[in-house]
Amino acid sequence: MLAAQEDDEARVYHNNDIDFKTTRDLDVVILDNDCYDRVYRDLPAHPLVLKKVPICEYCGAIRFPREGPGFCCRQGKVNIVNTPVPDELRRLFISQTDRDALYFRKNIYFGATVDQRVATAAVHGQIYHRLDQLRPGKEGPHHMQLYFYDTNETLSQRIKRSPHLDSKLIRAILRIYENNPYVRVFRNVGQMQNFDELKIELNTSISYYGFSKFWGAQFIRAYHGCYDPLAYPILYLGGETGWEDKSILLEEIPTIRFPRSRRKYTKRKTEVQDICEEEGGGGKHLHVSAREYYCYIMQIRDEVFNIFFHGGRLFQQWIVVMYVKIERRGTLGKVAAWTHVTEFQKRGLPHDHFLLITESSSKLSGPDDFDKYISAELPDEKKYPLLHELVCKHMMHGPCGFSETTEQGKDAYHIYRRWNDGHKVFVRKKWLDNRWVVPYNPTLLMRYNCHINVEVSSSIKGCKYLYKYYSKARCITSIEAIYRLYRFPMFSMYPHVLQVQVHLPGMHMVPFNDDDNLEDVLERARNQRSMLTEFFRMNILLNHVRGPTSFISIRTVRGVVSPTFRECCEKLGLVEIDRSLDNALSEAVAFQMPCALRRMFATIMVFCEHTNIRTLWDKHFESMAEDYVRVHGNSSCVEQFVLRDIADILSSMSKDIRNYGLPHMHQSDIKLAESLNTEQMEGFNKIFDHVIRNKGKVFFVDGPGGTGKTYLYRAVLAKVRSTDRIAVAIATSGIAASIMPAGRMAHSRFKIPIKLQDNSVCNFTKQNGTAALLREASLIIWDEVAMTRRQDVEILDRSLRDITGCDLPFGGKVMVFGGDFRQVLPVVARGTRAQICDATLLQSYIWDDIKIIRLKQNMRAQNDVWFSQFLLRIGDGTEKTFPNDYVDLPDDIMLEYNDDQSIDTLIDHVFPDLANNYTSVSYMRERAILSTRNEYVDSLNAMMIAKFSGE
């Protein structure tokens, strides 16, 4: 409070400027120790007040913390003398009581309102007034013609035309401008002999006034010194030039420094001004830049009446201090990285978006953590009176729903607790409750006393939300101009990219009037196109079409008008999309592996609208097939491998390779069905029969390791796909997914949430591509389901029922699960044996409807009957055990443990003669060492790589 009492500014900002009253529902019992009170802990007692810093010792500008020494006047090098403002004008600018002053301020503005009575013309989007006749007509003088009369005549003519004008005020203004040199010159124009021949064109947008015929055209550019006094006579009332003739006094000024106290400042300032006058420009002068000039005059200085000042700088200080405080004091946890964007809203007010990425130790992991930092409720007015006032003042916006607790929302948006506790405040003429409170951090709100919306973002969507502010359509406002003038950082991100608006067809902004019919607006052909792409194409055409006279003539090729610039470019062969994609692939060949090229090729197929994919395939096939050629040599088989890979990638993007005109792909697995054993064949027929008859059923292929489950899936997948039906193959683990044609991992394919709740569903919407794919699918195969939590499968069941609208298991799809409960079971963190068993599919309601296909014949160990039976006995739990469930392993499948040497022995055993074989794909593919932890795998890999020859 001390700081607040001492400081004038503080008093201004602390004044109550909002009326509110508050009420509370008596039925609701308020807890004394409400756990949600955590969020209000350690609140600052009062909003932050910026520290005072001494005024600039050179120019006397009032400075804010962190403004560098050269911020206002380049340490005294820039010194611009302010023209004194007459008392009368000053009064008009500052009086809060005089009616004429209020009227004056209400009615002064710059710019042209298009007056229908004056001939106006829009040339390249700028508005010109053209007054051919300077001599008044029969109706008497008006507009600019009024300037050529003396004060009384001008005034009576003005009042005649606008009876509401305050004649005293107009007279005062005319008096103030009596000595303005431009006013005088203008008046004299009326005395000229050939007055009738004069024409004046006034460009009210930005750039020039032209007096023609008499002097010839006289253009005054915006950067010319007299543009400012002509365009803004009210700011340059003496007609003084703008920045152009201002100069830097190099020799004298820097030696005279203002003392750091305000009392001594005025005396020293007069001394400096005297010296400047004595010098009369005799010192060594350098010109100031426009930026230096504007930066200088936009400063606040004690006892200097500055009519240029528009404010907004305090806000920038607030940004700087806010970030510094956030990072240093860790209000929102320890910040690892951050970024911010200043957005200027329609009225020109700056609005900052900060994204703070906290260190892992400070990550907010769930609703309980969110509640420690964020409140979306009115605080208790008795316990936290000041905070309550600030929430009423700054944080009451649009309505959301009530919520009993904070909940982790879908996507990036969480639901914060907005309890219906009957607490209401009467603010802005309305009774508002917790539903209207924007989420905020009490500490930040108390400290900065302004609207700061704080929310937790748990996904990349938060970043996207922020980044979209880069691509908004923008026009520069006065406050943004000041930001740019002073080079305030507006983006804390590198590289700084200011994008123009880019949008997809049909996704761009469309202007319309209130009374427009929206359907007509959407139908308008010009609204269907992306402005930017059309603009680029038009520019291409401008380089090639000779002497165009209109937009239509640009689009005319051999007498035919094309509807769009793009079509016109295509007709003229000017669009090079195909060639640039070809170049991109050629470039990638130099440094990408064949598998990366195949992925890139598939991406181009799906996203880049290449007009002839087959030519691209023919040209780049060899590069994409290099790795297969090295192993197989045979070209037709290699082509099939490459096609298979691309088909798998396309399938993961829900696309079918058959629609792109590439070489025909043989169904390599189609013959597998012929070699199935009896058990497999029985299962195959059952599954395929249900698919063909479109009859929903859930199967479970139960077989110990090596009984040919994967072999069966591949045969079924190939057969179903050969009938042009969609078969989706997934597995719980990545390795199993990779050995199924077009296999994907379950969590990724079905977007199963990691954290599960009772009614969770897959994270796709009904309209989404995954939903469309699953709706179309005739068969879904899920391998290794024994390792999956039953809840994941139940979520899929719920989602499929939802997107298909069919209440049968899995929406009436043919579902084939496979796995082996004798192998690995689901992982339940720190779960007991009972909890693990409860998480298996066997305990699910789904199990009741499942038809089991049992495979017993071990196809992997056909030559080792003893071993396959041993495995079965272990899995079935019938092998003889010792205390603690130990079993006896035969010696010939074990290696002797030998302390440090054991790992080497294991590597040598599994990978004999590694140094000579590590380049052989088949050798490496046929063997593997399994391990329980990633760190062991990493060290094993390192040990093996060390055995390779060469660098």
Ligand SMILES: Nc1ncnc2c1ncn2[C@@H]1O[C@H](COP(=O)(O)OP(=O)(O)OP(=O)(O)O)[C@@H](O)[C@H]1O
């Ligand atoms: N009908 C068959 N004819 C010839 N070989 C077969 C047949 N069925 C399976 N195989 C072969 O037996 C081996 C094991 O088959 P597969 O990998 O399909 O078994 P699995 O039950 O999926 O094993 P795991 O549970 O360990 O993954 C493979 O090499 C496969 O090619």
